[in-house]
Amino acid sequence: MQRKILFIINPIAGSGRALNYREKIADYLNGTDIKYEIVLTESSGHATEIAKATAFEDFDTVVAVGGDGTVKEVAKGLAFGDVRLGIMPAGTGNDAVKSLNISRNFEESMYSIIYGEEKLVDIGIAGENIFLNVLSVGFDAEVVKYTDMVKKHIKGKFAYYLGLIMAFTRYKNKELEIYAEEGRYKGGVLLAAIGNGNYYGGGFNILPLAEMNDGLLDVCIGNDMSKISIIRIFIELLKGVHLENREKVVYFRAKSVTIKPKDYIELNIDGEISLLKEELNVIIKRDALKIIV
Known part of the structure; x- marks a missing residue:
C-alpha cells in the first residue's frame, strides 16, 4: 500500500524554525514513492480542523511540525481515529517528544515517520480540552x-x-x-x-x-x-x-x-x-x- 502523509506546519513555531522544514521535507521525499502534502496553519485551532478533515481523505499519517501546542492540536483532531500521528519537533520546548523518545534531529525524525512503529497511547481529557x-x-x-x-x-x-x-x-x-x-x-x-x-x-x-x-x-x-x-x-x-x-x-x-x-x-x-x-x-x-x- 502506498504511503500518503500530511505535514501540518505551524509557521511561527520555534521562532520560524518549523517553517524552514517545509523545503527540507520536500527535498527528503521528492523522488520517493511516498505521496505527501504540506499545509501551513493560519490561526490557533487550525491544525485541529485540518487533522479532523483527514478522516475523509486517504492519509495514513498526519505529522505535526511544531512545538507542544501544535502536537496537542493535531492529536485532538486524530484522537479515537485510525490515522496515525507523526511528530517533527520544531518548537521551543518539545516536551511531549521526550516522553516518546522521538529525536529532535530532522533526518532521524523523518526516518521514524516513514519507517517507525505504531504505538497506542492514552490521552488526558480536561473539560473540552485534551x-x-x-x-x-x-x-x-x-x-x-x-x-x-x-x-x-x-x-x-x-x-x-x-x-x-x-x-x-x-x-x-x-x-x-x-x-x-x-x-x-x-x-x-x-x-x-x-x-x-x-x-x-x-x-x-x-x-x-x-x-x-x-x-x-x-x-x-x-x-x-x-x-x-x-x-x-x-x-x-x-x-x-x-x-x-x-x-x-x-x-x-x-x-x-x-x-x-x-x-x-x-x-x-x-x-x-x-x-x-x-x-x-x-x-x-x-x-x-x-x-x-
Missing part, C-alpha cells in the same frame, strides 16, 4: 504566561528565562483542592501537575514515573513553599530527586482527578494557557491515539 503530555496549575503555568508575554519582544530560550524570573519575583502560592479516589489535598500549592507524559517546562522531568500507555494519570503536587524552598525544589527537580522530598512533594496515580481552585488560576495544558475559574475534572482515555515512534 492533552497528550501534562496539564498543570500554579508556578509553572505563570512561567508560561510571562514567557508568552516576553515572546512578543524576545524570541528563543532567553524569553523562557525572563518569564521564569518574572514568575519567581511575583508568584504567590495558590489555594486549591485536588481530589481523587486515592486521596485529597487542600491548601496552598506551589504547583500541581497532572500528566500522561513525563516532561514539561522545557525539559523538567516532573512526572518521572508516568507511562503514556498505562491508563493512569500521574499527579505531582508541590505544597505551600517559601521563595527559598522554591529554589531548593527546582534544584531537586533538575536533579530528578524531587520525589524524595516527602515533606514538600505529594505524588500519586489515578484514573480521574478533580481540581477546584479557591479563586481563578492559570491553567497550562501542553504549553497553552487559559484561566480556570471553577472545578475541573480530568480523566484518562486509554489507547486513544496512534503515534509513529
